[in-house]
Amino acid sequence: MPKPQNAMTIFKLLDKSNCRQCGEKTCMAFAGAVFTGRRPLSECPRLDRNIIEAYSDDPQNRHDVEQNRDDFLEQLKNQIKGVDLKAAAGRSGGRYEDNRLTVKVMGKDFSITPAGVFSTDIHVNSWVAVPFLNYILYGKGLDPTGDWRSFRELTCGREQYPLFQKRCEEQMKQVADGYTDLFDDMVQMFSGKQVDPQFQSDISVVLQPLPKMPIMVCYWLPEEGMQSSLNVFFDQTADQNLDIGSIFSLGVGLAQMFTRLARRHGLAMAS
Template sequence: MPAPKNAMEVFQLLDKSNCRECGEKTCLAFAGAVFRGQKNIAECPRLDRSTVERFSPEPAGQNPIEENREAFMAEMKAKIAGIDFASAAERTGGRFENGRLTLKVMGKDFSVDTRGNLHSDIHINPWVAAPFFDYVLNGKGVAPAGQWVSFRELKNGKDRYPLFQKRCEEAMQRVADSYTDLFDDVVHLFSGRQVERQFQSDISVVLHPLPKVPLMICYWRPDAGFGSSLNIFFDATADQNLDIGSVFSLGAGLAQMFHKLALRHGFAEVT
């Protein structure tokens, strides 16, 4: 049988008792874990065998991301010279002035000139630079829809999700577990905003690594014998403005940035 189309499809199969026998805090949390590939639907003790068999997931694929970042960057830099910067500014939500296209990246100015040289108020590193070029050159300029989805739901994200989960979500979760004030600092440092609780999480933070590619980080604190958990959600339009490899780079880069932020605040035990 085909895999469920979304977490709510799984949720509708459950008895909504929030019994916690599956190891999750709520039936909704369990449904999300099943859809993301973190849980098998058979772990719900209250489902009948026929339902379990219909919706048991196929084995997760192993499809490591192959990147040649240097070659990619050189190619993108060469292509920049041929674009209409004024049009690109309108499409990407940036501004074009003094020979530079400038976008807001995590609330900070990040620019490229007509020769492909990058300029920024923040440290320029590959996790920002590669998605930035991809966004400027290939993004369709689709405005966010306000619908949050997991990396797995984006185009070509399903096969890459196990690696995204390890390199991005789990890595960020380890930081959040050790650095409990992380999200408050992120909000203040990077123009993020806290939103009403989403998916029954304890903390939800929305960041804008690119103007039209927002992401939401949802963190559940440890509680009553249950471990913490963290999930990253993207606007459903993210795969129209970025290649899935660039979306992955944003997630992995944020995890690295949060790790460095924690170390800067003295949390040397974060690994």
């Protein structure tokens, strides 16, 4: 398959029914998510398997998806060049010093210069970098209210919730079921804070992937005849401080990070 030049090239592969089975509102929205690397093409259940295989197995195509994601990141970095970072620091809960804006990402400094150059002690994954930039560029900077919402209650969250549940909440639950130190690690390694259990859960931990974007993970232990469960909650201001795609990326990125951590401790996990 030729390298897709834009989301329209991917859109042309789809059946254009807007059936929403992928969790996106339209085929065009799904094509955009594939183009920027947020979704794999295989998540459209109506797409011919041969096309998916041709796209997924070809290292060139995998490279193209990564390239698209990098291009998208570069576009966002370019937009930073026109932003008043001092004003953005006040809005975002960061600080402006030494000619750079710094905010805390999971308790660690994450900085950007007016030229769009990152400096940080943590690894710059796209699941962190894209939300970070969207938060600086477009976030309203509202202070959290302490009123928690599930992903599906956020603006535009309902359509994407089935996929969020599968790739974030279910994935984290599998980790928590087998790796008992998960919540201690959230507190000690990722600057989380154990809070009084919410919603009658057994454990509640609040993580801070961005200063005004707290995420609360609640875990219910298994009980007689009932499986364990895990839900992720966001402050009711979350969808005004960050777009739903970036909120999705943060949740799924955290789940992937915890999965890798559990594997390093020998826990066998489904991929």
